[in-house]
Amino acid sequence: MFRCPHCDKPGIKPLRKVILSPGLLAGCTVCGEFSSVRYPSWLIAMLPGSVLMLAALFVESETWEWGLNISGFLLMIVLPLLFTPLHKENG
Numbered sequence: 379m380f381r382c383p384h385c386d387k388p389g390i391k392p393l394r395k396v397i398l399s400p401g402l403l404a405g406c407t408v409c410g411e412f413s414s415v416r417y418p419s420w421l422i423a424m425l426p427g428s429v430l431m432l433a434a435l436f437v438e439s440e441t442w443e444w445g446l447n448i449s450g451f452l453l454m455i456v457l458p459l460l461f462t463p464l465h466k467e468n469g
């Protein structure tokens with residue numbers, strides 16, 4: 379669980395944070411308040427994965443294409459999950 383910026387308790391479900399993007403709100407299971415991520419930090423976290431998936435369009439080998447796509451996809455899940463800070467939103 380991730381720490382909620384409102385009540386400072388671990389009330390945000392990891393799965394919710396995975397699919398969280400700017401404009402989408404995550405509800406806290408402890409206090410019920412909403413939080414979200416901000417564009418700059420979200421974009422930075424998405425960048426490495428996007429670069430890998432873009433690079434996959436230009437490689438000749440199918441093995442490399444799959445490898446790049448899969449690593450890019452994983453990075454786009456893991457990096458925002460771990461490094462994008464949550465901000466308070468008013469539901």
Ligand SMILES: [Zn+2]
Pocket residue numbers: 382383384385386387389406407408409410411
């Ligand atoms: Zn909370």
